Amino acid sequence: MIDYKDLTFNFGDRRLVGQSFAREQIKRIIHSGRISHSYLFSGPPGIGKTAFALAFAELINGVDHLTNLGDQAFSKKSTWFTHPDIHVFLPVPTGVSVEELRERLELLREDPYEIVDFSLRPSLSNEESTKNKRAFYPIDYFREEIRPAAYYKPNEGQKTVIIMTGIESMKKEAANSFLKLLEEPAEDLIFLLTTDNTEALLPTIISRCQHIQLSSLKTKEIEQALIEQDGVDENEAGYLARVSGGNYAMTRFFDVDTLKNTREAIIEYLRYSYSQDAVNITQTAQDWQSQENLEGQIAILNVMEVFLRDLLVYRSTQNKELITNADQLDVIQKFCETMNDARLEDMIEQVNECKPMVYRNVQPKLIFTSLAFRFSSLMRGNDPIINKQDSWKHLPAFSE
């Protein structure tokens, strides 16, 4: 048996971003030598829950990869990927092939912050694909792949570690079946579960896990990681980090030029909203629906939120040091002059309300059109014409 108490390490020092509190927690768990049989890592999307679980699994089995173990490593394997006792599962769409899954796991091996979720990234070869796939843990997948992995004792490692990401997507049947495994775990078996929505889990699953909450990443942490790990230019990293909305994994995909183009389009969109230019609003909303995939639409809303925040900050402080979009200072000044009564807080709130709607597959064109409509009133300091309780009135008349 390995005596975990004697290990000296800095958990996840090779790759993990931020999370100093949770990382200390893991360190304490390892040093206490009492590793529980299941952990639940929760936190907002893109903060590295999977990376965290992978690093933990490697540490338990002594793989020198995400954590620098130096000559204390007690496994010869180079990463978790080739370790026969570390099994990683993702929610899958129906009819997924082993090759598709393997491709995604290989991406994760390259970088634990890669986005491999089928619903966020339906196709690896065609990044533009906007086709959304529903991914979950089908009961067959659970029975044929996950459960057998749990039956066997470790091949060569200390523990068999089963990592299941996004377990909120588990349907009731699979969850109940899983519960049996979780309740009566075999010796030497550890489950590491991740979720960004603990509300959607069966309470019985939560109560059987040690819950470790990961915190949102700070802008500084993201900026630093972008510079150090992803080689992003220092000037751009700051801007990217501020528009990231705390989602590091997604921010790595952002391209500064595209973002700046998006910002141009957003500024235009705000102008159209103010002038109630229905033709152009419809056109912009249509473009955003057809040209962007889900991540893109969320990015638009994030950039919009940051821009509105800048307006708010500048209007109250007149301090150009505090704003993100410093290069657009003249635009911001002009906006602030013309829209003195604009209810910017309310507008930001509106933007934030739209994000979950995008995830819930509300038609993006409808979201952006209604948003513009509401903005047009708020920018003039009035209440939106359609109030919140009657939001169904935004629905276009059904003509056919």
Next chain:
Amino acid sequence: MKFNVSSSELVKALSAVSGAVPNKATLPILETILFESDGDKLRLTATDLEISILESMDADIDEGGAVAIPAHRLIETLRQLPDIPVSFQVDEKFNIKFRTDKGTYKLVGEDPDEFPEVPNLEEGHTIETDKGVITTAIDKTLFAVSNDDLRPAMMGVYFDIGTEESKFVATDGHRLVKYIKEDLTSDKEVDFIVPEKALNLVKKALHDEECALTITEDHARFKSGNTIVITRLINEQYPNYESVIPKDNEKTLIINKEQMLATVKRVAIFSSSTTRQIRLQLNSDQLTIRAEDIDMSSEAKETIACEYSDDDMEIGFNAKYLADVLGNVDDEEVYFEFSTPNRAGIVKPSDEEENERILMLVMPVMLNTYA
């Protein structure tokens, strides 16, 4: 690493281990075969994490080392070659170059450290036996193994090796086989469950006459000549099968096996496709087998002669299970034992070989005439 081998020898060794290479695995290293030098021998290893097969072969080794080579491409290439010498050369980045007088071939290998470790069974308990015993035991029992993963214990054959005799048991809850071998003994009692897939591979892999069986808590190893098969065991409690074998069976039936099997198969065609139910009507010295399919309005009835002198009885069986059991009898005459229509029927060969006994059991199905 550098070595020279004959292509046909290598193909033979590769085919022996390739049974353990999974077709599709999320872990790509499993699709490779580990080559290791061991003195003047070359050791090949393949594993799917459940079952590992090791084969050692003679080779002319110029420089020791190890590498994991992609299995399918290597086997395909070598199969297409005539029997000629092949020389392999592996550099420190695990690029493999092999040369024959036909040409040169290049492959990218993997770091041998990434290959899963093969379990060490040095502390295990070893039993010396021979190939015949193991393969017969497997052949006799394998058909009854369950594939219901809710009861993992029954998904393998139960080996109960005692100091006086050894038992091999398989059951899926509908039928059961107990095969007893009296001349296979061990100085220490051991019992374990071997998964079905492993037994299929063991059957194919055993070449030499002798066979050594080594057991540890989690693994079993079958070693025969140059081949070693290591399998993980099913870590479950085997059900108490003795309690389902009825003890006092006063009714006995002796019948020609081929005749009965043919009848069961013919009549079964007319049974309901969902239940596969057939009825056996036992009267003095005659057996009537009937089946009916109400949905299709079809029925069949055949009567065959047998030796039976007890009270008349009617008992129902699933035709598939009954045919499987009958097919597994190596004798001209089959010996049935019954007690009541709601208790299991026991099937044995009427004449048994020395040192071995076999008992099979089929659960009856309820016939609606009881009520």
